[in-house]
Each structure stands twice: as structure tokens, then as C-alpha cells.
Amino acid sequence: MVTITDISKACGVSRATVSKALNGASDVSPETAKRVRDTAASLGYLPNAAARALKMGRSYNIGVLFSDATGGGISHEYFSRILESVKAESERLGYDITFISKDLGRQSMDYYEHAKYRSCDGVVIASADFQDPAIIRLAASEIPTVTLDYSFDSRTSILSDNVRGVETLVRFVYEKGHRKIAFIHGEMTAVTQKRLASFRKTCAELGLSIPPEYIRPAIYHDPRSSGLETRALLALSERPTCIFYPDDLSFLGGLSELEKHGLSVPKDMSVVGYDGIPLSQVLRPRLSTYRQGGERMGKEAARLLVEQIENPDTWIPQQITVEGELLPGSTVSEIG
Amino acid sequence: MVTITDISKACGVSRATVSKALNGASDVSPETAKRVRDTAASLGYLPNAAARALKMGRSYNIGVLFSDATGGGISHEYFSRILESVKAESERLGYDITFISKDLGRQSMDYYEHAKYRSCDGVVIASADFQDPAIIRLAASEIPTVTLDYSFDSRTSILSDNVRGVETLVRFVYEKGHRKIAFIHGEMTAVTQKRLASFRKTCAELGLSIPPEYIRPAIYHDPRSSGLETRALLALSERPTCIFYPDDLSFLGGLSELEKHGLSVPKDMSVVGYDGIPLSQVLRPRLSTYRQGGERMGKEAARLLVEQIENPDTWIPQQITVEGELLPGSTVSEIG
């Protein structure tokens, strides 16, 4: 491994000067700087991130936290899109990313300890159980963090506009003439609460009274669970004309249940999804859904985290909401 | 930050002893060891990964390489499943994972340099253009590597059993009575070549002669492209009775094209996919496909990489093939 010392010997200057030259310090002559850079290149010098991190207390490494327990694992479209854009933007800004987890090997660490151990300059909390004390500890620590889809007090967060998304969808189906709208939702997280509240509020604004049995709990990304709720809805004496699903994938569970009952979409039943994953636009009929701005969210998360890392003193926590867009699709029929 | 020095002061022993006690070295008395561990715990000591890496030349960090250029980005089911299992297994074995890329910030590095810079103990090459000189350089370097779905000479690799997978599917549809089988394949990578060769070989073994126009190039994970090829197949004077798609997602493009022609699956046309992503088993009809053992592959990759890292001298490169399984589904009809 070629080090700064090798360069200093080859150039006949001190290690201090080499370091300064390589980092563009002002007190080294242009000629020396060039000579140093040239020999560094010809020797194939690479800085040593560990030594740097040790000395500077900065690792140029940011942690990403995906706790799969909540079912928000990497392999869900929405999260992998976020991960990909966090990665791309971080790298653009000169930071690597490392996954942060509980329990590394036989050492048991919590998230905060893990991040400290790797001296992460900051952490993106992408998907987690926000009630978990370990998450709360991390968010309350001195380590810069950005959370996605949840706001801790006086910390920076990026939010998908769930309120607006649901409102947009409700108004969309309302305008198509639907009045009996059912809402199948996921587990009761902060996100779900917002969506449900928005659903209720928008319905109220539109003068719709939604019977309680139209609002049904299911599980995100679980077609089986939403299939069961669909069946329950179909068993009602007064069936809805339109069903909201917790996400695009859940819709598929509903779809097969509808088909079992001989109902076709959208002729006999209108449906909408949520997320706008690529798949939803490849299906026939194209799903009516709301596309969350995952890549924008990931990019903003990385950007704000780095800004916070590099300006710790002047940093003011922000909550940014990233808008999505309605994908009209064709699973909502014009009625009445 | 509490360091080993703080502990040594609190305990009245030298830093060396603290280090040894914490790492379970033999030449420290049980009592001292306990005292050190206790004060370490009470002080909230955390080792510093950077200092460790610097001194030991081992970072307990493994690099993961996903170059999105090839379309094998993180957000495809198959790859995110692999990523997730690589992550889980690595963490179980005490290693963190960091993404390796070209170009970190304004520094331009190739993969090898990046891995060196972060002193990764090894790299999992999960998805990449294996012709890329930068990849070749990495694979030829002294850094332990494991590649997925590609074998470099005398390096360890994990392969999906593409040959067997395609053979299984061909025999499956053959037994259902199909004789006119079309094969839409993805870009001509090593994997594609294997699949195509297996298709040809199995057909030959079964005495089927496949007209050249039944074999059509498309693009992986691109429903549009496979839709076009489907259209071309339907335009033939002698249509196939069964179509192979490059992957499950591509099938959806074919499906919508078939529907446009008023053909229903599997009544008028049988189809099979590849990958066996969860979605494929939620669709109605359930897709007949071959499920690749992504999580097994990721797990094996991590396991073998760590084994290689920890036994560099006695390491013998291996090629492991991970079997998948047929998901019969119901998109292949019984004919003849």
C-alpha cells in the first residue's frame, strides 16, 4: 500500500506538505503541489479512509437504516427506490453508505451504538418502527439524522404527501360519480393515520357519509389480507362502488377476490391503489393510483443530511413534503 | 467519546491490558478482565472501527457492488432479495456492508480503488457488466470477491441454475402437450446465453425443431419490449402455442398484447415467466414460472466471502450453483 510517506520520500518534502498539497491547502507553492500530485498519481496513491476518519472524526460515510421488522424491507419497490436514490445522491456528494442494524455479529448493539462504532457522519432512517426505543435514542442523539415518512420533534424529515395523495384520489373517484367508497388501510402507523384522516376529512368536505364498515384494517403489501377485507366488503348488504387499497400490491389480492365473485374491474367495481409502482402501470387495466415521489424523497434526504453534516451549527431542522402525482389509470369507472 | 484510555485510567491498568481484556486474550487474569469489562460497560465504551481498521488492516466491512448500468439495479425484486440476504448473513457474521461504486463525489475512482479506500475486506459483485475493465480489475485483484451469476476464472461465484431452470420449464410445457414453443430472451449476457443454450438443447433432446423466428431478443424487465416481440410472434403464419418470457415482469407486457388480440391466457395462449417474484403468484391466473433462489444465493455469497476473508491461505475458489424451483401456476394449458 502506497502511503503519504512514500510520496514525501519520492518528492523530497515532508508528509505535512504532501497532505496539504493533496488537500489543496494554501501554504504550499503551486510547483510543489503539482509535483506532489503527479507523483501521487504515478505511484497509484489512495488515501486511507480509516486513517482519515480516525484523525478527523469524520468518515464521509452515512448510515442507512432499514429495519425489516415493520415489513418495510428493502425489497419493496417503494423502499428500494428510496434506497437507490439515497445512494446515488450520497455518492454524488462524496459520501458512502453503510447499513445500520442492531446486532452486528455476536455483539449486541443498538442503532446509535452501531452508527457511532462506524463513526457515521449521519443517518437516514428510511423505514423503522418509530416507537422502538432504539430508534428514538438514535433520533435524540447528537448524530445528524433525517427520517422518512415520520417527524421527530426538531429533527429533519422528508414526508410523502399522504394527506394530499389520498385527498386527490378521493376527489378523483368522487368526480367520476362514486359516493359509496370503501377504504382498506394498512397497519396503524403514523402514515396510515394521516391517510385515514385525510380520507375522512375529504369525504366530509364532499358531504359523503361513510359507514364504519367501509373502513377496514388490513396489512400493507399483503394481498391475502386485503383479499379477505374485499370479501367482507362484498358481503355487505350495501356494497361500495369503489374500493381504496393500502397499496398497489394489495390491490392484486383484492382483484382475485373480485374475480372469484365474477366481478370485473372497473365495470362492476372500481378500485384505486397507492404507491404507483411500475408494475401498476403495466397491468391491464392500468391501475388508478397515486405515485409517491420515492426518488425525490431519497434525493432530498441525502441532500439535507449532508447539508446538516456540513453545517452543524447553523442547521435548522426542516420538514419537507414531497408531492406525488395521480396516475389516473383505468380502474375507476364513470357512474351515475 | 470514551476510549480505551478512559477505561485504563478508571481501572488502573494499562491500555494494552484493557484491549486484551476486551478481546478475550489469554494473558489477563479473570478478575481484571471482569473489572475491565464492567467499567467498559458502565462508561458506555464503544470500540472505534476506524482505529481498529487502521491498526489491523481489517475493517470488518464488506463491499457490495450493484452497478445499475446493466439494468440490474437494486429495485428489481431479484436483486433486492439478494441484497437483503447478503446483508442479513453478513451482519450475522459480524460484517457491515457498504456500497461500492465508481466516482465518489468529485474523486473519480474505479471499483478496486473504492474498495481499497474503504479497506473493504471483500466484495460481493452482485450485478455488473462483467466486460467492464473496472470490474475485471477488481476481480483480478488481491481483494477477495464473490460474483453472482458470473464466473471469473479461479474466483468464487454463486450461480443461479439457469440451465436447469429453463430445462425444467421446457419439459413442463412439453408434458402439457406443447410443441410449438417460442422463446423471448433478454440482452445477451452470460446468463442469457446459458438460458438460450439450455432451451435449444432441451428442445433438441425432446425432438422439437424450433423455427428461428420463434426465438426473439428483447430486454429484461421491460414489458414494452416483450410486448413488441409478442406482437411479432402473433403475426406469424404459424403461431406458437406457448411463449417463454425473459422474466415475470416482461410477461405482463406480453399479456396486455395478447389481450389486445382478444386472446386469453392460458386458453388461447400458454405462457411461462422466469424469476418467481412474489407478484407472479398473486396474479390471476397464477404465472407458471421458475423461482430463482435469490435469498439462498445472497446468503451463500456472504458466507463464502467471509470464509475466504478469514482463511486467505487455504482458500479454494468454488463455483456454487443454487437450485430454484418450478412454480407450476396455471398459465400453461393442457393441449393436444
Next chain:
DNA sequence: GAGCGCAGCGAAAACGATTAAGTGCTAATA
């Protein structure tokens, strides 16, 4: 010619951990 400022460079001390070599000490062996 004394005094001053400045540009360019170097010496040396960190950062936090590991580890080879060495130091006393007690107890067992020859």
C-alpha cells in the same frame, strides 16, 4: 541596517486501537 511581513515548508503531536517484546514476580524444577 534594523525591523517587519510573508510565503513555503517541516517537526511533532495527535486520533484510538493492537501487539511484540519485555518486566517482575512466584512457584516449580534440576
Next chain:
DNA sequence: TATTAGCACTTAATCGTTTTCGCTGCGCTC
């Protein structure tokens, strides 16, 4: 009794960088 062996610990060097503080000469001013 002298030697050895082993235990439990310490000393000090080391990994590759960064950074503070000084030092040296040079040119300029008064």
C-alpha cells in the same frame, strides 16, 4: 541453591493522516 517456567501485566512502537505551530529566508520599508 540456582535455574527455569509461566503468569499477569506494562512499555512503546505502530497503523496513515491531519493540523498546529514554528522556523527560515527573502524582500521591502524607514
